[in-house]
Amino acid sequence: MRERIRQYSRSAVFGLLSFFLLLPAALADWELNLMPGVTPISRDTYQLHMLIFWVCVAIAVVVFGVMFYSLYMFRRSRGAQPDTTMVHSTKMEIIWTIIPIVILVAMAIPAAESLIKIEDTRAPDITIKVTGYQWKWHYEYLGRPDDPFVQSNFGFFSNIDAVSNAARQVGSGVDVYQIENYLRDVDRRVIVPVNKKVRILLTSNDVLHAWWVPELGGKRDAIPGFVNEMWFQAEETGVYRGQCAELCGRDHGFMPIVVEVQPEDEFAAWVAANGGAAGGGVADVPGGSQAATASAGGAAGGAGSSAAVDMDMSMDELMSRGESAYLTNCSACHQPNGQGLEVGGFPALAGSAIATGPVDGHIGQLLNGVPGTAMASFAYLSDADIAAIITYERNAWGNDTGDIVQPADVKAAR
Amino acid sequence: MSTATDAHHDEHHDAPSGWRRWVFATNHKDIGTMYLVFALTLFFVGGAMAMVIRAELFQPGLQFVDPGFFNQMTTMHALMMIFGAVMPAFVGLANWMVPLMVGAPDMALPRMNNWSFWILPVAFGLLLSTLFVSGGAPAAGWTMYPPLVLQTGDAFPFLIFSVHLMGMSSIMGAINIVVTIMNMRAPGMGLLKMPLFVWTWLITAYLLILAMPVLAGAVTMLLTDEYFGTSFFNAGGGGDPLMFQHVFWFFGHPEVYIMILPAFGIVSQIIPTFARKPLFGYDSMVYATASIAFLSFIVWAHHMFTVGMPLAGQLFFMFATMLIAVPTGVKVFNWMTTMWRGSMTFETPMLFAIGFVFLFTIGGFSGLMLGITPADFQYHDTYFVVAHFHYVLVPGAVFAIMAGVYYWLPKWTGHMYNEKLGKLHFWLSAIFVNVTFFPQHFLGLAGMPRRIPDYATQFADFNMVSSIGAFVFGASQLLFVYIIWSCVRGGEKASQQVWEGAEGLEWTVPSPAPHHTFEVAPEVK
Ligand code: HEM
Numbered sequence: 001m002r003e004r005i006r007q008y009s010r011s012a013v014f015g016l017l018s019f020f021l022l023l024p025a026a027l028a029d030w031e032l033n034l035m036p037g038v039t040p041i042s043r044d045t046y047q048l049h050m051l052i053f054w055v056c057v058a059i060a061v062v063v064f065g066v067m068f069y070s071l072y073m074f075r076r077s078r079g080a081q082p083d084t085t086m087v088h089s090t091k092m093e094i095i096w097t098i099i100p101i102v103i104l105v106a107m108a109i110p111a112a113e114s115l116i117k118i119e120d121t122r123a124p125d126i127t128i129k130v131t132g133y134q135w136k137w138h139y140e141y142l143g144r145p146d147d148p149f150v151q152s153n154f155g156f157f158s159n160i161d162a163v164s165n166a167a168r169q170v171g172s173g174v175d176v177y178q179i180e181n182y183l184r185d186v187d188r189r190v191i192v193p194v195n196k197k198v199r200i201l202l203t204s205n206d207v208l209h210a211w212w213v214p215e216l217g218g219k220r221d222a223i224p225g226f227v228n229e230m231w232f233q234a235e236e237t238g239v240y241r242g243q244c245a246e247l248c249g250r251d252h253g254f255m256p257i258v259v260e261v262q263p264e265d266e267f268a269a270w271v272a273a274n275g276g277a278a279g280g281g282v283a284d285v286p287g288g289s290q291a292a293t294a295s296a297g298g299a300a301g302g303a304g305s306s307a308a309v310d311m312d313m314s315m316d317e318l319m320s321r322g323e324s325a326y327l328t329n330c331s332a333c334h335q336p337n338g339q340g341l342e343v344g345g346f347p348a349l350a351g352s353a354i355a356t357g358p359v360d361g362h363i364g365q366l367l368n369g370v371p372g373t374a375m376a377s378f379a380y381l382s383d384a385d386i387a388a389i390i391t392y393e394r395n396a397w398g399n400d401t402g403d404i405v406q407p408a409d410v411k412a413a414r
Numbered sequence: 415m416s417t418a419t420d421a422h423h424d425e426h427h428d429a430p431s432g433w434r435r436w437v438f439a440t441n442h443k444d445i446g447t448m449y450l451v452f453a454l455t456l457f458f459v460g461g462a463m464a465m466v467i468r469a470e471l472f473q474p475g476l477q478f479v480d481p482g483f484f485n486q487m488t489t490m491h492a493l494m495m496i497f498g499a500v501m502p503a504f505v506g507l508a509n510w511m512v513p514l515m516v517g518a519p520d521m522a523l524p525r526m527n528n529w530s531f532w533i534l535p536v537a538f539g540l541l542l543s544t545l546f547v548s549g550g551a552p553a554a555g556w557t558m559y560p561p562l563v564l565q566t567g568d569a570f571p572f573l574i575f576s577v578h579l580m581g582m583s584s585i586m587g588a589i590n591i592v593v594t595i596m597n598m599r600a601p602g603m604g605l606l607k608m609p610l611f612v613w614t615w616l617i618t619a620y621l622l623i624l625a626m627p628v629l630a631g632a633v634t635m636l637l638t639d640e641y642f643g644t645s646f647f648n649a650g651g652g653g654d655p656l657m658f659q660h661v662f663w664f665f666g667h668p669e670v671y672i673m674i675l676p677a678f679g680i681v682s683q684i685i686p687t688f689a690r691k692p693l694f695g696y697d698s699m700v701y702a703t704a705s706i707a708f709l710s711f712i713v714w715a716h717h718m719f720t721v722g723m724p725l726a727g728q729l730f731f732m733f734a735t736m737l738i739a740v741p742t743g744v745k746v747f748n749w750m751t752t753m754w755r756g757s758m759t760f761e762t763p764m765l766f767a768i769g770f771v772f773l774f775t776i777g778g779f780s781g782l783m784l785g786i787t788p789a790d791f792q793y794h795d796t797y798f799v800v801a802h803f804h805y806v807l808v809p810g811a812v813f814a815i816m817a818g819v820y821y822w823l824p825k826w827t828g829h830m831y832n833e834k835l836g837k838l839h840f841w842l843s844a845i846f847v848n849v850t851f852f853p854q855h856f857l858g859l860a861g862m863p864r865r866i867p868d869y870a871t872q873f874a875d876f877n878m879v880s881s882i883g884a885f886v887f888g889a890s891q892l893l894f895v896y897i898i899w900s901c902v903r904g905g906e907k908a909s910q911q912v913w914e915g916a917e918g919l920e921w922t923v924p925s926p927a928p929h930h931t932f933e934v935a936p937e938v939k
Pocket residue numbers: 461464465467468488489491492495496500554555556557800804807808811812850864865866884887888
C-alpha cells in the first residue's frame with residue numbers, strides 16, 4: 001500500500017513536471033519527492049505529507065477546473081453576456097467557509113497525533129549530545145556505568161571530508177562529479193545501533209545551527225545556551241546523510257552529517273574501540289582514524305595517533321600534525337595558503353602580527369578567540385593540536401620564525 | 415515619466431519646476447511616480463543579485479563567488495526586494511490611486527509624504543554602500559538572527575540604521591494613507607463603498623503601524639547587544655537568542671501580509687473590470703481581508719517550529735496557521751465567481767491578474783503544507799520554502815504590481831501601452847517564473863537546504879533548470895521597462911474611461927490625470 005502511494009504520487013508529480021517542462025524520459029533519475037525514510041517518525045511524516053499533497057491536488061483540480069472552464073466559456077469573443085446581478089450569495093459563501101474548515105480539521109487530527117509522538121523523547125536507549133560549531137559538529141556519547149551500550153562518555157568532532165573540502169574551494173578546478181558523495185561525507189561518522197531509540201541533545205558553541213538527516217525524520221535547531229531534544233529509531237541499517245539546515249555563516253553549506261546505523265554487536269565493538277565501554281575513558285577521540293568502521297570515508301589527515309601530550313614533540317611531528325589540524329579547523333576562513341579572505345574580513349596569517357609576534361599572544365588568540373568576530377575560541381582542541389597548529393602557522397608560508405610550541409606550553413597558558 | 419505630467423504645468427499654482435519639482439514634491443502623483451521609479455530601480459538591483467546567486471547555483475562546485483559573498487547576496491537580495499521593491503511599489507500605487515479613488519485632491523499630509531519618500535534612497539544608499547566596507551555587506555539573511563548577525567563587520571551599524579530608516583518611511587507612509595482614507599473621502603463614500611484597493615491598503619497601513627515598530631525594537635536590541643554591553647539575545651549574559659526570533663517574526667509574519675494584501679486589492683479591481691461584472695461578495699472580501707490581518711498577528715511562530723517550542727505552543731501555532739487558509743480560500747472563491755458568467759477579455763492587466771490568482775493559489779497550497787508542523791520539520795529551511803515564498807512574492811505580489819501598472823498606466827500617462835508587447839511580457843514572465851521556481855519544490859523535498867552556495871551533485875539538474883528560468887525571467891523584465899518607457903513617450907490616446915468595464919472615481923477624470931484633481935469633491939451616490 002505504502003509502495004503504491006509512493007508510486008502514484010511519483011507519477012502525479014512527474015505529470016505536473018512534464019506539464020511545465022516537457023522534459024524527456026531521463027527524468028527517472030531526478031529526485032522529486034520526500035523520502036519515506038527509515039524511522040517510524042519519518043514514515044509518519046511522509047504519509048502526512050502525501051495526505052496534504054493529495055488534498056491540495058484535489059482542491060486544485062476543482063478550483064482551477066472551474067477557473068479554466070469560465071476562462072473558456074465566458075469569453076467575450078464567444079459572445080458571453082455578463083450576468084451583472086451575480087454580486088452576492090450568502091449561501092455560497094457559507095458553503096465555502098464550512099468545507100475548508102472540515103478539510104482542515106481532518107488534516108489537523110493526524111498532524112497533531114504525529115506531533116505528539118515526535119515530542120515524546122522519553123526512555124531512550126542511547127543519548128548523544130550534539131554541539132554545533134562554525135563549521136563542524138561535535139558528538140558526545142553520554143554513558144552511565146550500568147548502561148547496556150555506553151558506560152563512559154566519549155566524543156569526537158566530525159568535519160566535512162578532505163576530498164570534498166578541497167574540491168569545493170572557489171576555482172579548485174576539480175570536477176565534483178568525480179567525487180562520490182560530494183559535500184555529503186565526513187571524516188568521522190555518527191554510529192548508532194539499529195532499532196534502538198536514539199535521543200539527540202542539541203546545543204551550539206557559537207551561532208545557530210540545525211541538525212537534519214532527512215531519512216531519520218525531523219530537524220531541530222542547535223542554540224547556544226539551550227539544549228534541544230529530538231529522537232529517532234532507525235529500523236534499517238545503512239548510511240544516512242544530511243547537513244546543517246540553519247544559516248550559520250560562511251561555511252554553512254559545508255557541514256554535512258553522516259549517520260551510520262549498524263547491527264547492535266558492531267555498534268558495541270565500535271563503542272569499545274572508542275573508549276565508551278566500561279573501563280574506557282578516552283574523553284575525546286582524536287580526529288582522523290575511525291577505529292572499527294571499515295566503511296569510514298576519507299580520513300582527514302593522518303594525525304590520528306593519540307600522542308602522549310606531555311612528551312615533547314619534534315618539529316617535524318608538530319608540523320605535519322599542525323598542517324592537517326590547520327586544514328581541518330582553520331583553513332575555511334584563513335585559507336589553506338594562509339592568505340585569508342578579503343571579502344569575508346578574514347585576516348591573512350602569512351606575515352601577520354599575531355603569527356610572527358610573541359608566542360603568548362598567538363596561544364591566547366587560539367584559546368580565547370576574538371569576541372565579536374567569526375574567530376571563535378579553539379580551546380576545545382587538545383593541547384597537542386593547538387601546539388601543532390601554532391607551530392605550523394609560525395613556520396609555514398614564509399613565516400619562518402623557527403618557533404616551536406609544545407603541548408605543555410598550551411597547557412600552561414590555559 | 416516627466417513628459418506626461420509636464421504638459422500640465424499651466425495648472426500649477428506656485429509649484430516648483432525642474433529638479434525642484436521632484437526634490438520638494440508634495441503632489442501625490444509626483445511622489446507616487448517617484449516611488450514607482452525607485453521601486454523599479456531596486457527591483458533590478460535586487461534582481462541582479464538574484465542573478466549572481468543563480469549563476470553560482472547553475473552547477474555544483476563553486477565557480478564565481480566566495481561563500482561569504484554568496485551569503486551577502488542572498489541577504490541583500492531579500493532586503494532590496496522586500497523593502498526596496500515590493501513595499502515602495504505598493505506605496506507608490508497607493509499614492510497615485512488612493513486619492514483618485516476616494517475623490518480627494520491629494521494625500522492628507524503632503525509634506526510628510528515627501529519625507530517618507532526621500533528617506534528611502536538614503537536608506538538604500540547606506541545599505542548598498544556596505545558592499546564596500548570591511549567585512550562586506552550583511553550576510554546573516556534578511557531575518558538577521560543573532561548570534562550570527564553580530565559577526566557582521568563594519569556593515570553592522572549601517573544595517574541597523576538603514577532598517578530604522580526603512581521602518582520610519584513605511585510608518586509615515588502608512589499614517590498618511592490612513593489619514594487620507596479616513597478623512598478625505600468624497601461625500602457619500604461610506605466605508606463599505608470604498609474600492610477594494612483602498613480597503614486593502616487601509617488594513618495594510620494598520621499592519622504597518624503595528625508591525626514596523628516591533629522590527630525597530632528588535633534591531634535596536636541587536637545594536638545595544640553589539641555596542642552597549644546588553645545581553646538581550648546572548649545566553650552567556652542571561653539573554654535568549656530565541657527571543658529575537660519571536661520578536662522578529664511578530665513583525666515578520668504581518669510583514670508578509672503587508673506584501674500581499676494590497677495585491678489582493680489590485681486584482682479585486684482588475685478582475686471585475688475585464689469580466690464586466692461587479693466583484694462577487696464585496697463585503698466578505700472586506701471581512702476576509704480583515705480576518706487575515708488579524709490572524710497574521712497570532713501565527714508568527716510557524717516560522718520557528720524547529721526551535722524546540724513546547725508541544726502546546728506548536729499545536730496552537732499549527733491550528734492558527736491552518737485557519738488562515740479559510741479567509742484566503744474565500745477570496746479565491748470570490749474571484750472565481752466573479753469570472754463565472756462574466757464577459758471576459760484578456761488585456762495585459764487581466765492576464766497578470768489571472769496569473770496572480772492561479773500561481774498565488776499554488777503558493778498558498780505549499781503554505782498550507784508548511785503549516786503542518788511535523789511536515790514542516792522536513793521542509794523547513796529547504797528549497798521547498800524558497801519555492802513557496804517566491805510563488806507568493808513573484809507571481810503573487812510582483813505580478814499584482816505589474817497588473818496594476820498596466821491597468822493604470824494609461825490613466826497616468828494618457829497613452830495606451832503596446833498591448834502586443836504587454837502580452838509578450840506576461841507570457842514570458844508567467845512561463846519562466848514557473849521554470850524558475852517550480853523545480854525548487856522538488857529540490858527542497860529531495861533535501862537541498864536553502865542559503866547554501868554549493869550542493870551535492872544529485873541536485874544539479876533541477877538547479878540548472880531553475881537558473882535558466884531565472885535568467886530568462888530576469889531578461890524579460892527589460893521588456894517591462896521598455897513598454898513603460900514607450901508608453902510615457904507616446905502612443906495611442908487613452909480615453910477617460912480607458913477600460914470599457916472600469917468603474918470608480920479614478921475613471922471620471924481625464925487621462926492623463928491632471929496634476930490637481932478633485933478640487934471640488936465629487937458626490938458619490
Ligand atoms: C527572478 C526573480 C528572483 C529570483 C531568481 C530569486 C532568487 C532567489 C534565490 C536563489 C534566493 C536564495 C535562496 C536561498 O538560498 O535561501 C532568494 C532568496 C530570497 N528572495 Fe528571491 N528571487 C527572485 C525574486 C524575488 C522577489 C521579487 C522577492 C521579494 C519580493 C524575493 C525575496 C526573497 C527572499 C525574502 C529571500 C530569502 C533571503 C534569505 O534567505 O534571507 N525574491 N531569491
